[in-house]
Amino acid sequence: MVLQFVWPNIESTSRSMLSFEETTRVRRSIRGFLGKPIPDSVIREVLEDAQHAPSNCNTQPWNTHVVRGEKLKQLSQLLHAKNNAGDFTPDFSFDVNDFYDEYRERNNALGKAYYEAMNVMREDKEARHRAGAMNYSFFNAPQAAFLFMPSFGDNVRVAGDMGMYGQTFLLSLAARGLGGIPQTALGFFAATIREFLGIPDELKLLFGISFGYPDDDAPGNRVRMGRVPLDTSVTFHA
């Protein structure tokens, strides 16, 4: 289904929002932002929406750090340097080779779509590295949120809560004609980001979200990921 609508003008009214159905369908990962910052009042509204996410045993485990301006530029330089040096310090392991069968295929489809959008040839390793490193320029977003969490047990339930918070955050952006992208890539440098922002070791970084005004002309925003049919994912029992 293709939805056509007029983006609400958030400067004249942040109250004119998309319907729930429009919001869920229009939300997608934005990989190119305009340099214009989002007003603080609107950022606070988005954070307020996210704050209403459910959580296991009402723990509300999200500890969100919003970084902007000069501080974000400095962090970007630091992350590019660490990425080039391969100096990864993740709190949680991640290996795409763990994906199998249809999950691997779906991940491959994403890689193909992104590199095609960025005009990168599969065998061009350097260009692929540059395209991937866009994560550390926050895809040009003037603000990014880092989603830190306390560590409880195997962390699976906390991570679930963080996902709910993240999706509420993303939908709130989309409803306002804004955009965002959740980024595991930021979690690869958890210790670096923690030290840079002065965050205690007890808080772990699962992912970050770069967000802002989508740049419709950015090549990264040509990516459109489809979904498998409903009945592939859902089984009804009675």
Ligand SMILES: Cc1cc2nc3c(=O)[nH]c(=O)nc-3n(C[C@H](O)[C@H](O)[C@H](O)COP(=O)(O)O)c2cc1C
């Ligand atoms: C927790 C999480 C982490 C993600 N990390 C990244 C990332 O590091 N870099 C990136 O380009 N996309 C990242 N994505 C975006 C996914 O690739 C995207 O959600 C998926 O391909 C579906 O596309 P859509 O969001 O446009 O619907 C992440 C998504 C989630 C939910």
